[in-house]
Amino acid sequence: MAFYNLNQVKVGLKIMVGGDPCVIVGTDFVKPGKGQAFTKVKYKSYKTERVNEKTIKASDGFEGADVMDKEMQYLYTDGGTWTFMDQDTYEQVEADKNAVGDSQQWLKEEDVCTVTLLEGNPIVVTPPNFVFLEITETDPGVKGDTSSGGNKPATTETGAVVRVPLFVQQGEKIKIDTRTGDYVSRA
Amino acid sequence: MGTLHSKLRTQNSTERGTVVISGRDDWRPTASMDVLRLRAEILTRIRAFFAERKVLEVETPLLASAPVTDLHLHALSCHFRGPGADEGRQLYLQTSPEFAMKRLLAAGSGPIYQICRAVRDGEAGRRHNPEFTILEWYRPCWDHYRLMDEVDELLAAVLGCGSGERLSYAAAFKRYAGVGVFDETDAALRLRIEDLGVSDIEGLSRDDLLDLILTHVIEPKLGHSQPTFIHDYPASQASLARVRDGDPPLAERFEVFAEGVELANGYHELVDPSEQRLRFETDLEARTSRGLPEVPIDERLLAALEHGLPGCAGVALGIDRLLMLVSGTRNIADVLTFPIDRA
Numbered sequence: 001m002a003f004y005n006l007n008q009v010k011v012g013l014k015i016m017v018g019g020d021p022c023v024i025v026g027t028d029f030v031k032p033g034k035g036q037a038f039t040k041v042k043y044k045s046y047k048t049e050r051v052n053e054k055t056i057k058a059s060d061g062f063e064g065a066d067v068m069d070k071e072m073q074y075l076y077t078d079g080g081t082w083t084f085m086d087q088d089t090y091e092q093v094e095a096d097k098n099a100v101g102d103s104q105q106w107l108k109e110e111d112v113c114t115v116t117l118l119e120g121n122p123i124v125v126t127p128p129n130f131v132f133l134e135i136t137e138t139d140p141g142v143k144g145d146t147s148s149g150g151n152k153p154a155t156t157e158t159g160a161v162v163r164v165p166l167f168v169q170q171g172e173k174i175k176i177d178t179r180t181g182d183y184v185s186r187a
Numbered sequence: 188m189g190t191l192h193s194k195l196r197t198q199n200s201t202e203r204g205t206v207v208i209s210g211r212d213d214w215r216p217t218a219s220m221d222v223l224r225l226r227a228e229i230l231t232r233i234r235a236f237f238a239e240r241k242v243l244e245v246e247t248p249l250l251a252s253a254p255v256t257d258l259h260l261h262a263l264s265c266h267f268r269g270p271g272a273d274e275g276r277q278l279y280l281q282t283s284p285e286f287a288m289k290r291l292l293a294a295g296s297g298p299i300y301q302i303c304r305a306v307r308d309g310e311a312g313r314r315h316n317p318e319f320t321i322l323e324w325y326r327p328c329w330d331h332y333r334l335m336d337e338v339d340e341l342l343a344a345v346l347g348c349g350s351g352e353r354l355s356y357a358a359a360f361k362r363y364a365g366v367g368v369f370d371e372t373d374a375a376l377r378l379r380i381e382d383l384g385v386s387d388i389e390g391l392s393r394d395d396l397l398d399l400i401l402t403h404v405i406e407p408k409l410g411h412s413q414p415t416f417i418h419d420y421p422a423s424q425a426s427l428a429r430v431r432d433g434d435p436p437l438a439e440r441f442e443v444f445a446e447g448v449e450l451a452n453g454y455h456e457l458v459d460p461s462e463q464r465l466r467f468e469t470d471l472e473a474r475t476s477r478g479l480p481e482v483p484i485d486e487r488l489l490a491a492l493e494h495g496l497p498g499c500a501g502v503a504l505g506i507d508r509l510l511m512l513v514s515g516t517r518n519i520a521d522v523l524t525f526p527i528d529r530a
Contacts, residue, residue, distance in 0.1 A: 007309075029312025032406075033442070033452045033503075034426050035259055035398035036391070037309065055385045055403070057395070058309070 002064040006039050006056055015062035017054070021046045021118045022065070030055075046116055046124050047098070065118065072115045074107050082107065084115050084122065095122035103127045105160035106178045127178045132187040133157055134173050138164065151183075213529050217520040226510055226522065229345055230302065233322060236344050242298040242324060247287030249304060253485035254279035255286070256470035257426060258477065261308035263317075279482075280306040283503050284323050285427065286488040289456070292325055292499060293491035300324035302506065313518050314448060316526050320506035327497040331428070331439045331455040334500035335416050338443055338451060341504075342414055346513060351414035351443070359417050360397075363405040368397065368421060369435050376400070394423050409444035417442050425466075428454035443504070445512050453502030460492035 004013060013024045026042035037058050044051045046067065056062075072084035072093070081094040082104065093115065099122045100107070106127040107113070116124035138154035154164040154174075162176055164183045173187035216223075237244065254262030262279040281287070283305050291299055305321045326334055339351050360366045366379060376396045383403050385391075391399070409415040418441035422430045425438035439455035457463055467484045474481065510522040520526040 027312075029310070029315055030402045031259070031310060031312075031315065032398050032402055033449055034257060034424070035401070036395040037259065038385075038399065038402065039312075040403075055383055055399070057385075057391065059390065 003061055004064055005061040006037075006058050009039060009041055009056070009062065013062075014065040014067040015043060016065045017043060017045075017052070017062070020048075021067050021123060022052075023067070025051060046118070067116060067118050067123075070115050070117055071112050073112050074109060076109060077104075077107070082125065084113065084125070087112075093117070093120070093122050095125050099123050100125045103178075105156075105158055106131050106133075106176070108133060108158055129177065129179060130184065131158075131176050131178055132173055133160070133176060135164070135168065135170050138168065138170050140169065215529075216524040217526055217529065218522050218524055222510065222514050222522050223524065225514060226506075229506070229510060229513065232345050233302065233341070236341055237300050237324070240298075242300050242326075243296060245288070245291060245296065245299045245301050246303065247281075247284045247291070247301065249281055249306075250278040251281050251286065251485070252276075252278060252487075253286075253483045255282050256467050256474065256482060256484065257282075258470060258473055258479065261479075262482070263306050263308045282307050283321055285501070285503070286485050288323060288325055288501070289488060289496055290491040292327060293494050293496045298324070298326050305503075311527055314508070314511075316507065316519050316523055318527075319519075321503050322506050323501065323503040325456075325499050325501040327499045329500040330498075331418065331441050331453055331500045334453055334455075334502055335418065335441055335443075338416070338453065338502055338504070339414070342443075342445075345509065346445075348445075349413045351410075351416050353416045353418060355419045356417055356421065357419070359405055359409070359415075360400065363408050364400050366400060394421070397421070397424075406444060406449065407447040410446055410448075410450075414443055414445045414450070417444065425457075426454070427457050427463075427466075429457050441502075448508055448512065449505075450508050450512070451502050451504035453500060455500050456496070456498075458492060458496040458498055460489050463492055464489055 004015065009024065009027055011024055011026060015022055015024060022043040022045050024041055024043050028040040029037070030040055031037040038055050040053060040055050042051055042053050070086065073087050075083045075085050075092070077083070081096055082100050083092055083094050085092045095115065103125045108131060111128055111131060113128065114126040115122050133156035135154045136157050139152055150166045151163045152166055153161050154168065155161050162181060162183050164174060168174060168186065175184040175187045176182065177184050234244065260282045262282050264277055264279050266275040267278050268275045284301050284303050288299060288301060300322065302320065302322050304318055306318045308317065310317055326337065335353065342348055342351065354362070357368045360368045366376065373393050373396065376393070380396060380399050383399065385399060420438040420440045422436045422438050425440060428438045428440035431437050431439055441453050442449055443451040471481070507519055507522050511517070511519060514522060516522065
């Protein structure tokens with residue numbers, strides 16, 4: 001894999017830091033008029049999403065990370081792994097629990113997700129921003145309720161529990177923003 | 188800092204955010220027209236300041252046959268081809284007008300100042316552009332303490348700020364980083380900066396370690412209510428300043444910081460030609476051992492020192508940095524018409 005020196009370091013570059021694939025989210029060139037030049041690099045870990053900072057000097061750099069984001073269709077899970085397919089090449093990859101993480105509650109078969117691959121292996125699975133899921137279980141709304149005010153928990157076909165307005169009934173399809181986990185509307 | 192400062196902050200608040208490049212928008216200046224007017228106003232004030240004090244404005248060449256030998260300053264070079272230089276003559280773009288201005292002083296110019304462009308390879312970022320504007324001036328018969336007074340007066344005249352605070356280099360390290368500059372071992376310094384997340388710390392010299400603490404820990408804390416003058420540097424960082432005998436010996440050098448940004452660097456100038464030659468040669472050896480390009484020594488400067496450079500103090504001040512301060516921006520692109528990526 002490529003080695004990036006100080007002059008190649010820029011936002012968006014994918015690097016390995018201590019065996020952890022990261023993306024650079026900020027850089028700052030620091031140099032006293034008569035002194036040694038340094039670059040402060042802020043990077044975010046793909047796995048933990050945590051942002052850290054490191055200072056490098058002119059002769060240093062970072063090892064590149066072979067990381068790419070790919071749109072892939074979710075096929076199925078056997079409970080231990082989740083299988084995704086490249087819709088152009090039909091190539092399939094299996095993501096483990098660490099890669100899928102909290103996203104698993106939004107995964108619906110045939111939905112297209114963003115799979116982050118490190119050397120071809122899934123390390124992060126990001127569901128679509130919006131998913132359309134059927135409600136499999138929720139208490140019936142109280143009679144006379146209107147669409148304003150009040151909500152209740154509802155379980156979706158994927159197992160996620162979201163707060164929905166009282167008028168939403170079992171068997172209905174709803175639109176959910178996966179970034180916040182919030183109900184958006186009836187689908 | 189003062190009325191000018193706040194007036195311009197208000198003007199600047201109307202400035203647009205990041206320019207979105209749709210089609211080809213990068214022909215536009217990154218500085219607003221308000222900031223350009225401000226730059227003109229500041230230059231006018233500076234020229235008035237020196238005219239009143241009978242300091243002569245001069246111009247010296249941007250192209251030089253020898254650059255500085257400083258380990259951390261990299262001159263861009265180019266080739267002149269023409270009458271008398273058929274094979275092409277290697278020339279360097281000045282990193283500051285220092286050598287040429289000292290030749291003028293040796294020739295009897297008296298107090299002089301210059302507002303010019305300086306160019307430094309390898310420097311680009313939020314506070315750096317490879318070419319930038321320097322105000323540099325020299326005061327025969329003065330030492331660096333007296334020149335600090337004048338820098339203070341200039342900043343007051345331009346920024347409308349109050350008098351700056353003064354701290355020795357050692358006092359600044361003690362106060363802001365809890366580090367004893369002269370008594371702590373290299374190993375102790377390395378320990379102190381390990382939590383700064385510096386990679387490959389072993390490759391750094393003692394001065395590099397001190398620079399790191401200065402830029403990462405101390406500098407951000409300097410010059411917030413008034414400018415901060417840091418003076419009397421370790422002799423190893425003398426550059427072109429005199430070294431005063433003592434225990435430890437100290438370089439008669441100062442830097443000025445405002446709102447966490449380095450604004451100026453000045454010296455009680457070295458005038459001894461043999462000491463100057465020795466420093467050039469020491470630099471060249473260090474350049475070789477670090478694998479840096481070999482550069483010629485400026486023999487014309489040495490000849491001028493041989494002739495006799497009057498005892499003097501000199502300082503270089505970054506005009507773009509000053510403008511950043513006055514217009515309340517942390518990004519140098521906001522005060523330049525066309526920074527390097529739009530050059």
